[in-house]
Each structure stands twice: as C-alpha cells, then as structure tokens.
Amino acid sequence: MTQDHQKHGALSQPGNPEKARDRSPAEGAARVPKRQRGKERVATLLAAAAAVFVDKGFEAATMTEVAFVAGAAIGSLYQFFPSKEHLAEALRRQCVDALCETLHEFAGRVALWDAPEIATRLFQTLLDFHAGHPVLAVLAEIRRPPPAVVHDIRIRLRTAIADILSLKRPDLSRPQAQAIAGAILLVMKTAGTLRAEPDPQMRHAMLDELRMMFRCYLETRIDCSALNDLRQSDAGIDNRV
Numbered sequence: 001m002t003q004d005h006q007k008h009g010a011l012s013q014p015g016n017p018e019k020a021r022d023r024s025p026a027e028g029a030a031r032v033p034k035r036q037r038g039k040e041r042v043a044t045l046l047a048a049a050a051a052v053f054v055d056k057g058f059e060a061a062t063m064t065e066v067a068f069v070a071g072a073a074i075g076s077l078y079q080f081f082p083s084k085e086h087l088a089e090a091l092r093r094q095c096v097d098a099l100c101e102t103l104h105e106f107a108g109r110v111a112l113w114d115a116p117e118i119a120t121r122l123f124q125t126l127l128d129f130h131a132g133h134p135v136l137a138v139l140a141e142i143r144r145p146p147p148a149v150v151h152d153i154r155i156r157l158r159t160a161i162a163d164i165l166s167l168k169r170p171d172l173s174r175p176q177a178q179a180i181a182g183a184i185l186l187v188m189k190t191a192g193t194l195r196a197e198p199d200p201q202m203r204h205a206m207l208d209e210l211r212m213m214f215r216c217y218l219e220t221r222i223d224c225s226a227l228n229d230l231r232q233s234d235a236g237i238d239n240r241v
Helices: 036-056 063-070 074-080 084-107 115-132 135-141 147-168 174-196 200-222 224-240
Strands: none
Touching: 036 063, 036 074, 036 084, 036 135, 063 074, 084 115, 084 135, 084 147, 115 147, 115 174, 115 200, 135 174, 147 174, 147 200, 174 200
C-alpha cells in the first residue's frame, strides 16, 4: 500500500519531495459514478487533472498534485482513476464529447449561413475550441491510445462534421461527406501545431493562410457553383499548359 493510501487522504503539498506514485497498487478499471454527487466529484477531479497536466506536463504531473488541486483525498482519486493514464483517457473522452456537442449546436444554426460564412465560422469554432481546451495539446503528446479508441474518436468527429456538410449539400454521398470532414480535421490538426511557433507574427501569418485555405476549400465543397468555377479555372490552366 502506498504512503498516500496509508494517510487515508492526507495530501502532500505539490512542492513536498515525497512524490505520490502515479499508479495505484491495483491497476483496475476506473469506477463509473452513478449518483450526482459522484459525477460532480469526477468532474472536479478531471478539471484538476487538466490544470495540472497543462501546468506541469503529463510526465511530470503526479496523482498527489491532482488530488491537491481538486481538494480531494488521494484515495478518492485512485477510486475513480487508478492511474494518470486513466485520467488522460477520461479527459480525451470528455473533450471529444464536448467537441461533438459544439458541432451539434453549430449544425442547428447552419441553415442561416451561406457557404463562405459556414467556412469562416466553422474554422473559428474549431480554433476556439482548441484554445479553450489547452489540455488537448498535452494529450496529443503522450502515448497514443489503443487503435480502437483512436478509430472511434475519428469516426465520431468525422460524423459530426459530415452531418453539418450534409445539411447544405444533401446530394453528397456519406463517404464524400466523411472524406471532406477528414480533410477538415487534418487542417485543424495543422493549425494546432502552430502554437509551437515561437515567432508570434509568423504564427498569426501562417494561421491566416490556413484560414484562407480552409475557407476556399470548404466553400467549393459546399457551394456547387464555386466548385464549377474552380473546375473551369483548372481546365483553362490545363489547356494553356
């Protein structure tokens, strides 16, 4: 039994040289709360984990620090999350759920906008979501989850974006809509990597270029007339060559 467990929830200060173990003695499955109080406790623990991961990084963060920030007993943390990996998995799932909900709300307003506005708003919505969830950058750097989990996340996000596209382009086949959604996610993944650019001016300049690229691409996929204009332009270039 770890020293943290022997103290029955007595917390070591984050600066204390005594480091709690990152894994509990028994690596079981995380407990799923059934009562509202338990759900609220889990939400508090996850919020604390996100803050600690962002502040310290995943590798340097400890379970003791997470419990301290959450104001919870270390035993309570281990009860719901046996390890940091369980916390990371839960945070990843929480972020995906939140993003799917954001996209669902976006879909409810899409009928009000034309293609250029949809492209502009979608890019900004996805960008704002990543900015509002800085733990995503930390989760992206740690060991990848099992392939089945990655596949499930991709399918959920592609489906949510494909649903938006289908509202404006009902003629799109499902595979087409899913492919466009996948391309959108790849562009936004690239946008996320720009946080590592040390030069603020260059970072903003590259982000503007990605925004323009995103808008041009999505506008042609939503607006058939824009796509036809692009095809005619490409044909003209081919003829000149």
